[in-house]
Each structure stands twice: as C-alpha cells, then as structure tokens.
Amino acid sequence: MTEGKDGKKYTTISIPTPLAEKIKKRIEGTGFTSLSSYVTYVLREVISGMEEESEEAFSKEDEEKVKERLRALGYLD
Amino acid sequence: MPKPHGGKLINRSIKKELSETADLPKLGININLSEDIINISNGVFSPLEGFLHNNDLENVLNEKRLTDDTPWTIPVLLDFNKQDINEVKEGDTILLTNKENGVLALLDIDEIFTYDKKTLAQTVYGTQDTTHPGVANVYNMKQLLLGGKITLLDSRTRKFDEYNLSPKETRILFKEKGWKEIVAFQTRNPPHIGHEYVQKTALTFVDGILINPIIGKKKSGDFRDEVILSSYETLIKHYYLKERAVMSILRTSMKYAGPREAIHHAIMRKNFGCTHFIVGRDHAGVGNYYGPYDAHDIFSEFPDLGIIPVFFRSFSRCTKCGSVVNDKICPHDQKYHINFSGKKIRELLQNGEIPSEDMMRKEVAETILKFDKPFVE
Numbered sequence: 001m002t003e004g005k006d007g008k009k010y011t012t013i014s015i016p017t018p019l020a021e022k023i024k025k026r027i028e029g030t031g032f033t034s035l036s037s038y039v040t041y042v043l044r045e046v047i048s049g050m051e052e053e054s055e056e057a058f059s060k061e062d063e064e065k066v067k068e069r070l071r072a073l074g075y076l077d
Numbered sequence: 078m079p080k081p082h083g084g085k086l087i088n089r090s091i092k093k094e095l096s097e098t099a100d101l102p103k104l105g106i107n108i109n110l111s112e113d114i115i116n117i118s119n120g121v122f123s124p125l126e127g128f129l130h131n132n133d134l135e136n137v138l139n140e141k142r143l144t145d146d147t148p149w150t151i152p153v154l155l156d157f158n159k160q161d162i163n164e165v166k167e168g169d170t171i172l173l174t175n176k177e178n179g180v181l182a183l184l185d186i187d188e189i190f191t192y193d194k195k196t197l198a199q200t201v202y203g204t205q206d207t208t209h210p211g212v213a214n215v216y217n218m219k220q221l222l223l224g225g226k227i228t229l230l231d232s233r234t235r236k237f238d239e240y241n242l243s244p245k246e247t248r249i250l251f252k253e254k255g256w257k258e259i260v261a262f263q264t265r266n267p268p269h270i271g272h273e274y275v276q277k278t279a280l281t282f283v284d285g286i287l288i289n290p291i292i293g294k295k296k297s298g299d300f301r302d303e304v305i306l307s308s309y310e311t312l313i314k315h316y317y318l319k320e321r322a323v324m325s326i327l328r329t330s331m332k333y334a335g336p337r338e339a340i341h342h343a344i345m346r347k348n349f350g351c352t353h354f355i356v357g358r359d360h361a362g363v364g365n366y367y368g369p370y371d372a373h374d375i376f377s378e379f380p381d382l383g384i385i386p387v388f389f390r391s392f393s394r395c396t397k398c399g400s401v402v403n404d405k406i407c408p409h410d411q412k413y414h415i416n417f418s419g420k421k422i423r424e425l426l427q428n429g430e431i432p433s434e435d436m437m438r439k440e441v442a443e444t445i446l447k448f449d450k451p452f453v454e
Contacts, residue, residue: 031377041380044146048381051080058245066249073239075250075323 013039078251078259078350079383083124083147086244086348090118090229095181098230101172104162104184106155109330111175111232112293113153114182116329116345118229119243123348127226128155131190134222138200141337141378148344148379150337152201154192155184156219165189179233188224201334204366211333211363237292240306242325247287248350250323258283260353260387261346264290265331267300267308267445269437271392271417273316274401279355279387280321287351288313288324291331295453298423302326304444304451311444335360335367336375340382347384356386393417394435426451 023035032038058066070076081087106114116122124147129137134152136144143149155173165171167189173182198205198212207213235241242250251259260279264272280286288309292302300308306326313322327345332338338361343354360372368374369391376386392403393414402414417436425432431442445451 045380048383051084051383058249062245063249066246067253070242070246070250070253075242076253 130224
C-alpha cells in the first residue's frame, strides 16, 4: 500500500454498522481473518474489474517492425 | 487482452553510445541478474523498472504486493559486496555488465541497504533449510542490496533468439492472429501425453495457447534446451492447429518458491498478453517443501491479479476409460490408472527406447532420440 502523506499504510473507512455485522457473520469460518481483510479483498476485486482492456500504444512504425520480425521467424504468414 | 501488470508495459532499453559510459564505475553481475535486467527492460517484469527498494522489498515479503498495492511475490534484488565496486553512493549511476550475454546496463542507485537472509528465505520459500535450492541461493547472496531503475544499453544475440519473443512482440502477434483469450503453459520438459491433454483441455475454451518453455541453467540429467524446443516443434507440427498454438521461450531462473513463484509466473504471462495461465500440481515446487496444491490456493489471495489461473490436479491414463483422466472425471479404481512418470519416460529414452504411445507421441520420442546427447551431463 502506498503510504499516505501521514506515513500510514492503512486508512479507516466507515461503513454502516448493520452491514459490518452482516459481513462479520458472512466471513465466519472462511479464510478471512477480519472485516478489513474482507473489504480489502472485495474492493481490490471491484477495482481490478473496472480496468479496461489493453489498447496498446505501439506506434505504427514499431508495430510494422515487429510484424516483420514475426514474419521472418515464421510466427506470421 | 489484459493490460500489462501495473497498467503499462515497461520499456527500459535505449541505444546509447557506449563511449558515454566509459567513466562510470562498473559492477560485474551474474547471468541470473543479467536475465533479470533484460526481463525488466522489455517488460516481462512490468511494472518493475529496476531492482527493488527496501520498502518495496518489505512490502513484497509481508504483503505479497509492491508498495502501490500491485500484486508481486518474488523479490527482484541486486546484491553486491562493498569490495566489488569502488566507493559508490546513493545518487550515483553505475554500469552493470555480464560477459555471458553481453548485458550492459545503467543502474541509477536510489538506495543501498542491508537485508536479513533468514527473513528473506523464510518468507519467500517458507523454509530456512539450505538444501532448498532457492534458500541456498539466498545464503550465497552478497552483503548489500542496490535499489534503483535500470536502463539496458546492450545485450548479445544468443542461441534460441529466434524463439525469444518480448511481451511487445507476443502482444502484437496475438492481435494479428485475432486471439482475444490466450492460455499460457509453462514447461521445462519435452511434452508427454499428459501435458498435451492439459494444454488441449485449456485450449478448448480459449483462442490460442502460448507454450512458454523456461530456458536456462539446467541440472545434470535434465533435458537440454534444444531437445525441449525441438520436441515441442514436432508436437505442434503434428498435433496442433498452426493457427492456435505458438511457442516462445522465457529466459529466467527457476526459484523453486512454489506458491509465490506460481503468482510470479502468472504475472509474467499476463505481461505477454495472456488471459489464462495453467497451474499444475506442485507448480514451481521442489522436494516436499510445499503442499501439492499450495500453488493453487495462493491465487485466492489475489482477486486483482488480472490473469485467470487454470488449475489442473493430477492426471493419468485410465485403462478402463481408454483416455487421459483426472480425479474429477474418472470413477474407476486407481488400479486402472497409469501415471505419467517423467522419470520412467526419461529412463526409456536414456536407453534409446521409444516410450509407449500412451505416454508420449512417437514423433516426439523420435525427435528426442535424434539427439546424440538429449540430457545435460
């Protein structure tokens, strides 16, 4: 985790108490050791799912050069 | 195609007049470190731009993540002894050199720091036992670490370069082939029928497969690199659709760090543009240091890895089913199961015998036997 300006590695987020209670029940007997570890997991999953697919920014010239090599090596017809 | 790990494909390679570097202090490095430099420079290790700083090292050990929260499990470190190089300090730029592959690279030193070998070994390998090859390597490391960005200036053309594609090249290749979903298969051996079963089972659900042998330092009795490559070429030629399979090599050293290394292997394949990665039983394991499926379980810690693991458990040939099976699909007793024993196949080949076609394709075995010395001596 990038350290915040205050040098802390972790920060506190408020969620409604009933939700916290539901989560605590939900994670009983799972590999999650705390409410925080579960919330961190879910947020990482959500954020990474929002990442767009790759739109490579190779220049036309670069791409042609690579294709030429790939053809020479038999990877492309 | 997935974004490169960390969002950007790293390129730390420039052409520079070597005369400009003549006055820089030089540090000779071993072949493994020089391979790390190449892998950093061409994006195989994206998002790394250099060797880890102390805070990143601590985070990788404690959290299995870089300090910016990007998953990363294997420390990429540059070790040195004070006597290896005259007076260097943070802020200096030095030249890293290796004679074997002609690597010449600049290192901008951000940090010089100490580390604890026991902690490093215990955390990465789960043991301090020096008979573990990875632990032994840690204990052989030098006193200090250098953290900072590298810039590759030069490296020599080498054997097997015609099979060596960078992430940029594989990404363009996959795009040209129209592949959107690609599964990667890592290997260190010629293919037997079990490997083919795993690869084709995974390939059934995606557009293409990247067969990605790890090339490099081998121990006595291992198949030589050229044997592995030729045998795969034969398999692809006879048993794969040309438009569905690609083979290129990866030059990196095996760490035998089991679960942590499985994540590292997946990250490298994500950078090549793969969407899926095959993880077998005891992936990157050695001896009995890890449970057979530890390398599967660790993936549940990384919902944000950005590449989908495809888990395979043990598989065998069932004489009753008449096909390759795994424990999820075959109801028959163990007595009907014949395991794919790499050791047995090796013994047969060592005696110049062709293994049964239940174990290895005849064409593959013949390709191996064409070599006078298929094994490392």
